[in-house]
Amino acid sequence: MSTSRRPLPVWADIILLPLINIALAFIVVGIIVEIIGVDPFQALGLLVTGAVGSSESIGYTLYYATNFIFTGLAVSVAFHAGLFNIGGEGQAYIGGLGCGLAILAFDRFLPAWLLVPIAIAAAALFGAAWAAVPAWLQASRGSHIVITTIMFNFVASALMVYLMVNVLIAPGSMTPQSRGFAPSAALPVLLGSTLNLSIALALACCVAVWIFLWHTSWGYALRTMGHNPAAAVYAGTNLKRMTMLAMCLSGALAGLVSVNELMGVQHRILLDFQAGYGFAGIAVALMGRSHPLGVVLAALLFGALQQGGAELSFDIPGITREMVVVIQGLVILFSGALEHLPRPWLQAVLARRP
Amino acid sequence: MQVLKPGGLANEGAAIELRSIDKSFGAVHAVRDVSMRIDAGRITGIVGENGAGKSTLMSILYGLYRADAGEILVGGAPLQMDSPRDAIAHGIGMVHQHFMLIDSFTVLENLVLGAEGGPLLAGGMAAARAELERLGREYGLWVDPDALVADLSVGEQQRVEILKVLFRGARILVLDEPSAVLTPQETEQLFRILTTLKERGVTVVLITHKLREIMATTDQVYVMRQGAIVASRATRDTNPEELAELMVGRKVLTRLDKAPARHGEVVLRTDHLSLVDARGVTLLQDIGLEVRAGEIVGIAGVSGNGQTELLQILSGIRTPSAGTVEVGGRVFDSAHPATPAEMRALGLAHVPEDRLRQGMVGAFSASETAILGYHEDAPFTNNYLLDGPAVGEHCADLMQRFDVRPRAPGLRSSSFSGGNQQKLVLAREMDQAPKVLLVGQPTRGVDIGAIEFIHRELVKSRDAGCAVLVVSVELEEILSLADRILVMFAGRIVGEVAPAEANERQLGLMMAGAQAAA
Incomplete structure (x- = not known):
């Protein structure tokens, strides 16, 4: 007789439990907002209208969500392989370098239908390459991937500053930015906001990741390694090769953030365009249970918080940008670190009604 | 063997009495209306297959689970067992199948863990050393108090576990599958220790599925099947064949x-x-x-x-x-x-020693576990795409032929009992001829x-x-x-x-x- 309770049904695990976690987070947020002297219901109202009140705000929410989908998927794929990729930040940054270099090299003479796929491929390739080094160090030298990927974030950051200031800066410019891309590299904008066609790419990636992980023999081997490396060895999987594969896929997905940011919005290479998305991807993956559908839902929530929070700090002077970060932090705390808090209670409730 | 007249002793002779204990986990009725009398100063055996409810019953006795219904009487008085602390306070000690020792501590340090007797170690340690020597003399359980647990043999580690329980004043000792990790010689030694404990008046409850051990050591044996007691026998009046048949519910070829x-x-x-x-x-x-x-x-x-x-x-x-x-x-x-x-x-097919660590993936469904190692072969994979229906049918077929229960290819592998997991792994490997x-x-x-x-x-x-x-x-x-x-x-x-x-x-x-x- 097992000592553990019956596991939750899937729907409760990936939908109900996260909703309860979010509700708990918002209750705590409400208490804090009350303490600093703002009506929590008014703040909540402003947050919601700021995020989904108009087609424009919905556009911004979805634009943010696009980034979160890419990094959330990146962390999820690595996580299924038992690897904790903290380097989404750096991989997105270097992905942007690849994307930008490809466009700067070809935008004068390639048509859009050729240029855009090349730029997307370059973003993925550079992101993958940046993840491949820590992956190789882990696979062949046993250097822990958490440590090396964090280090590689700093290396990426330093490298980009150097390149932007000394090499890629537009001639005569005082700010460290490259020259603007040709219009042929721009993705179509939607809903009159920064939302662009890269959201379609993000959703396509979700489907592709789902097929890969659960419907291919490689995905099967990757998940086997993540759950039970000894069983993977027994099954004949080459762990080194599989580690490389998982991290390269993860890095490639993170690299695609630059498709949204550079090709969709900024139309040039610039510093820190990826700021924060790589790390937020960890929370998105945790909250989304590393499942593509869950990642989409979590990314929508984080996008809404980002957009609604910006509006909130704009409208209520008492709530600063930092306060918005606190709100996001609490959501991450409750849905990430404390995600199992309501689980025993929920199991007990559901067990009573089979 | 000292001969005690079983009848007419009433509560005086019963160390523990369980009355109509009942326990369910969700839909699983783990223990059904179990009543049992454990005589003081004797060795009582509980046999049954895995999942028969033996360990659940003992966990209830030890305060790890609370029974849904029923009464526990220790020394004649009804008791509420809410935690192991209650059990220990009433002289019940448990030796688990998996040792709960800290490898990098000495025997003495392990012994005082949780019973340090004050903020400063020195006093408690000296008292513990004296007590350990007394226990060693009295029960013939000698272990070097300053040896690191990591350096001890498995049999010696088990002795430390028993000492730990006695050290806390237990007069009723519950052992859960104690011989699973021992050599035949160490097992014999363990039985000598149990006999000595009995002679010194300690009550022993031995949970096992090995009939030979029941026959060799116990005075009284209860047989459990599907959560219920199906028989109780004085050990001298029974034999392994009868017990095996009672456990399984049909004739067994030994x-x-x-x-x-x-x-x-x-x-x-x-x-x-x-x-x-x-x-x-x-x-x-x-x-x-x-x-x-x-x-x-x-x-x-x-x-x-x-x-x-x-x-x-x-x-x-x-x-x-x-x-x-x-x-x-x-x-x-x-x-x-x-x-x-x-x-x-x-x-070459391989059924690994440790099926949970190597032979299967607990979080995978049974059908996914059933292709482990063959996942790149036809008919499971064509052009890198897994054929879900083929994988499911394969598993259903294996379950049918190797009698894996429940026949649920979609169920998590870790939810099957040990025997059914083993049959699944064996089926997978043998199926390839x-x-x-x-x-x-x-x-x-x-x-x-x-x-x-x-x-x-x-x-x-x-x-x-x-x-x-x-x-x-x-x-x-x-x-x-x-x-x-x-x-x-x-x-x-x-x-x-x-x-x-x-x-x-x-x-x-x-x-x-x-x-x-x-």
Whole structure:
């Protein structure tokens, strides 16, 4: 007789439990907002209208969500392989370098239908390459991937500053930015906001990741390694090769953030365009249970918080940008670190009604 | 054996009485209306298959679970057991199957853990040392108080567990499958200790599924099946056959019927195989063995004497330091090592010793576990795409043929009982009609009914011309299954014995390294 309770049904695990976690987070947020002297219901109202009140705000929410989908998927794929990729930040940054270099090299003479796929491929390739080094160090030298990927974030950051200031800066410019891309590299904008066609790419990636992980023999081997490396060895999987594969896929997905940011919005290479998305991807993956559908839902929530929070700090002077970060932090705390808090209670409730 | 009249003693003779204990986990009715009387100063056995409810019942007694209904009486007084602390306060102590010791602490430090007796260690430690010596004298349980637990043998570690319980003042000792990790000699020692404890007035409850141990030590035995007590017997009035039948609910063949082996050609051969690990410790030395088609070769030995490493090398998981492995005519050595995938392609199937750690993925569905290692082969995978329906049908078919219960290919692998997990892994490996079948601990943690089935399947494989190599720490299993027995000790094969001439005592001595065959 097992000592553990019956596991939750899937729907409760990936939908109900996260909703309860979010509700708990918002209750705590409400208490804090009350303490600093703002009506929590008014703040909540402003947050919601700021995020989904108009087609424009919905556009911004979805634009943010696009980034979160890419990094959330990146962390999820690595996580299924038992690897904790903290380097989404750096991989997105270097992905942007690849994307930008490809466009700067070809935008004068390639048509859009050729240029855009090349730029997307370059973003993925550079992101993958940046993840491949820590992956190789882990696979062949046993250097822990958490440590090396964090280090590689700093290396990426330093490298980009150097390149932007000394090499890629537009001639005569005082700010460290490259020259603007040709219009042929721009993705179509939607809903009159920064939302662009890269959201379609993000959703396509979700489907592709789902097929890969659960419907291919490689995905099967990757998940086997993540759950039970000894069983993977027994099954004949080459762990080194599989580690490389998982991290390269993860890095490639993170690299695609630059498709949204550079090709969709900024139309040039610039510093820190990826700021924060790589790390937020960890929370998105945790909250989304590393499942593509869950990642989409979590990314929508984080996008809404980002957009609604910006509006909130704009409208209520008492709530600063930092306060918005606190709100996001609490959501991450409750849905990430404390995600199992309501689980025993929920199991007990559901067990009573089979 | 001291003879106590069982009748007419009322509460005076009962250390513990359980009255109508009932416990459910969700839809599973784990313990059904169990009433039981555990006599003071005697050894009471509880037998039953895995999942019969023995451990749940004892967990209720120890305060780990709370019963849904029923009463517990200790020394005649009804008690509320809410936590192990209550149980300990009433003199009940439990020795778990998996030791709860801290390896890097000394025996004494482990002993005082949780009973330090004040913020400063020194006083408590001195008192504990005196108490440990007293216990050692009184019960013949001597262990060096300053030895590190990591340096002790498994049998000694178990003694520390028993001492820990006595140290906390227990007069009622519950042991859960105590012999699972012991050699035959250590098991005998344990039984001598239990007998001494009994003579000193300690009440012992022994939970096991090994009937031989019940017959050798207990005074009284309760048989559990599907959560209920199906029989209670005075041990001297029963026999193993009757108990086995009561446990399983039908007649059980304790002896395996098999025809003599028809030897074919050698399909698995090793020559001067050695393994030295990264720290320079020799794990295997000069292993030479041959397995022919149509025979079962058994490797006996106390666990940790190189059997695990031998299986790893033979299955391609580990590379030997020297020597060769030959499978189906292909020769591998340290310069040209085999991979598990290559070995599988050569027709070598492997049921690993530790199915949970190696043979399956607990979080996967049963149907996913049922293709582990064959996941890239047709019909499961075509052009890199997994064929979900084919995988599901395959699993349903295996479950049907190997009687895996419940027949639910979509259920998480970890939700199956140990015996059914083992049958699933065995089914997966045997289904490929292998030329060589490596089996580590074929029936570890498996019920009597399933053991019989697994043994018959292994013999069936043999008769179909498969070369079978079985590694087991269960001597009885080796004796009934194997056509030839090899004994391993300290990384070497120390002798070969024909089962007809072997007896447990002689094999036990060889396993302990006392008598290496010349």
